[in-house]
Amino acid sequence: MEPVFADFSTTPARLSNAVVGYHRCGVAPSHLALGADGYVKLDFTTDGPEEAAGAVLTVTTLGAGVPMDILLNGKAVAEGLVFPETGGHDAPRDRVLSLPGELLTPGTNLLEIRGPADGEGLLRLTTVTLDPARDSGRARRAMAARASTRSVFAFGTERRPVNSTAWQPASGLLFHIDRGDRAVPAQLSWRGTDGAETAIALRADMSGFHGHYRAADGALGEYRGTLTDRRAYPGGTAGVPPLRFSTEEGQDGDWRPSGELRILLDDGRATPVERVSWTDRRGNAASVTLTAAVVTAEGHAAQGELRDITDTVVDVEASDEFAAGGEVARNLLRRSRSKWLVPDDTAELDFTLQRPAAVASYSLTSANDAPDRDPRDWRLQGSHDGSTWTTLDTRTGERFTRRFETRDFRFANTGAYRRYRLRITDNAGGDEIQLSQVRLLAGAGAAPALAASDFIGYYGPAGESPTGYRGTAVPGPESDPAGIRKEGPREKLLAGDLTDTAQDLDSAARLLGKLAEYLRTP
Template sequence: MSMQATFADFSVDPARLSNAVVGHDRAEFGGSHLTLNAGGTVTLDFEVADPEDIPEATLTVTALVSRLGSAPGHAPIDVLLQGEALAEDLTVPGGGDLPQDNVFAVPAALLKPGTNTLEIRASAEARSTLRLYRITLDSVDERGRSERALAARAARNSVFAFRTELRAAHAPSSTPWEAAPRLVFHLDRDEHSLPAQLGWRGVDGAESAISFQSNMSDFHGCHRAADGTAYEYRGRLTGGWAYPEGLEETSAAHLHRFITEEGWGGGWHASHELRLLVDDGGAPVERVTWRDQRGNSGVVVLQVPPAAAAAGAPGARSDDVEVTDVEASEEFEEGGETADNLLTGTRAKWLAFDDTASLRFTLARSATVTSYTLTSANDCPDRDPRDWTLHGSTDGRTWTRLDSRAGETFNGRYQAREFQLRAAPTAYRHYRLDITRNSGATETQLARVRFVEGPVGRAFTGYYQRDNEGPIGYRGTPVPAPGPAVVAIPAPLLAADLEVAVQSLTDTAQTLAALATRLREG
């Protein structure tokens, strides 16, 4: 082996390092990168055992220059090894939203036995910042070795959270991005490979498709809302955790765990457990597709309960919980726009003459609600709820906060939006929805409120395809919930053991009786 894997990954703090010691000046961690201001420097000290075994080295510096408003940024860099310039006054291409890989040939003559020093300098004339994501260095005959080692190190984490943004499709490049709900996902079939691409569709018809940077620091893709509106979609990594610890930080209630089988050779064969979680703040997923960094790919289609056939309740699902009573802090009785309309599934609505309101629901039985749906009413979008909190109670007196939302909007009339509970669910008989702000009107309204009961795990069907192989069948069933261990004892053996135990007790009793008689006679 002519050279150790050498890398510095600045997408996390502290940085991931291999065969490297990093120092910097006029630079700070920027959330998913190291930010160098004008005149800032980063040094990387690495070891080389025998440079005579290295014909040439390949250096890759992944970086991005921040924009100057709508114009490309300006932050030229110098790259030096042992003080000798590999590049001077280099403008990193792009100046856009995604990091660029800048590749340099390192002459073997610049390498020396022992400690070598690489330095990256941002120009003192820079007018924007340089965002440094990672550095890798390999012998030219082992190019990519450090990248693979870095991916393996990063693959120890499999639960990821991203801050996301949306922008309308085909909008001018000057159009600002708008904040979107956090994306959390975990996809693992025990192959220890990071995803390269991910796609998913919700039960409401919304769908997304994204592609990741190899170190998972960023993604870019597209999103189509339930109403058909298309958006650009991007995200920045805010956290990565190992399983299962990461679920405590994210969305444990959304996790699917499956016992899986692969179909090949005319039969089905046991495969690894699949763990799957995709939470984008919207409806539960019904389909997930992916390709990992090793080239393996798969598709999972979850079985979703069919619509219930209950007359008078269009759009109901078989996992809807029956609500027997609802009370409102305010309702328009004279116009027939009362809280009871929230339970019918018709186009009648509930209207309150206030910009805040409270609704209390009583279920037919205690239920473990994992999500709830609010449907906007027929008119006046400024009457839509915007901020609210959902509480649960076992007795209707003591309440526990289950979910809080702020700044929510409805894109159309009679739009049904499903909201997942963030915490692990508990069974409650009573639920209270406190609407603390609407969208600007002096009245508040809704057309329908539904509660959906877990469990979220359901069987799936799909396919799986390993790199350079053909597709095979793939299916799974939920991992059973843990319960007390039960050991089955065959009846004949149990009877025989009981007979032996009875005989032993009889013999012991006879021995004790004989001993007692001797003691009395003595």
């Protein structure tokens, strides 16, 4: 019998030798929730003779106290089965059952897991595995091997500043760290080139994490996340190429090759990472500090002159705008005599760049009429994440002497921010504020990128002494075809990965036939 498993802890679910249908269930990032009269059906195949000795079924849930019924080919195997109360409230719990060989039939079989009929509680199902009695654990091993290829993790995140009771939405977190051993991280910490630091501990099933952070301005807070996707490498990197290094391990000056290290860590702040430390599930620990060369978008060394980078603005948002008259914030990016108008004597404009840049000058152009609408007092601020802002330039009592006058404002700044905010706190006496243009200027390497050249650090195998660890950057990305995913409709057919489910032509044909059967069902 091929290994049979259904892993609901990822989206889409990982399936092997199984087509899964469900009814009255909710698909969560880390489990499948069965409500009142809800059920899951696993349609799988057996080869025949080797199943005479029976099979071993393992069902894993989160939490306890919710009964379930288990049927195989329409016959009850267990009724009102309740998991014991052990571990924490959300701790995974396994229940192992022996299935008599006479209940299995050569060819197609149907396993059903039914939730509570009384409507009390939710049965949170994470995995189901089925093994021949002679080789218990085979499906778990196959599932673990398959999961190791899905080494790109995406999380939705929240932050809670110190002394605050409210969690605030934050940018997503995407990471992939692999030394070639496909070991999943248990703890992870990193520091950006702006000085911001973050450390997290991941749940055993990788469904979420909890940690803390120190922002670039020193602000502290908690950090947590929920798994939103787990993808295969390299197709799942979402266009964010990892850093790749050819590495060596050394002790007492003797260095030996140790394979390739890949690091992808994107926390949404668009700030390069300079240090990464992690401990994996096997107890191995590593820490690396990256050295980097600053290059321009054209690949040349950064110079001192300024250039206009307004064309790299991908979004501009205003606290308000006169949309009915077409006098909107987007007009500020055009080289024309259009304008932006807001019916207030204070206003904010937020500019998001395609990539971080160290803006050191900006210009404002007055609009066509009403001089009393001209800005007079304002602050220019920069931010990496859109929540913590640093004031870069402050102006008070400024005046425009004519219409469509452009004035330049230069200031000292070496920090590369992706977001800039113009906060206008007063105008020239009117009830409205208006501008015709805003231009942003930065150094010749206006959108500087940090190209990692090498790293130095340590690697500590589990139970052994740590060794030196160093690496040299490998140019160029890797690529291979992405998997094809299909999603079925009725009895709600669970979305799974066909490349995981079908292991040979026979099973592929059976799977496609089953999919067609579901699609024909009215």
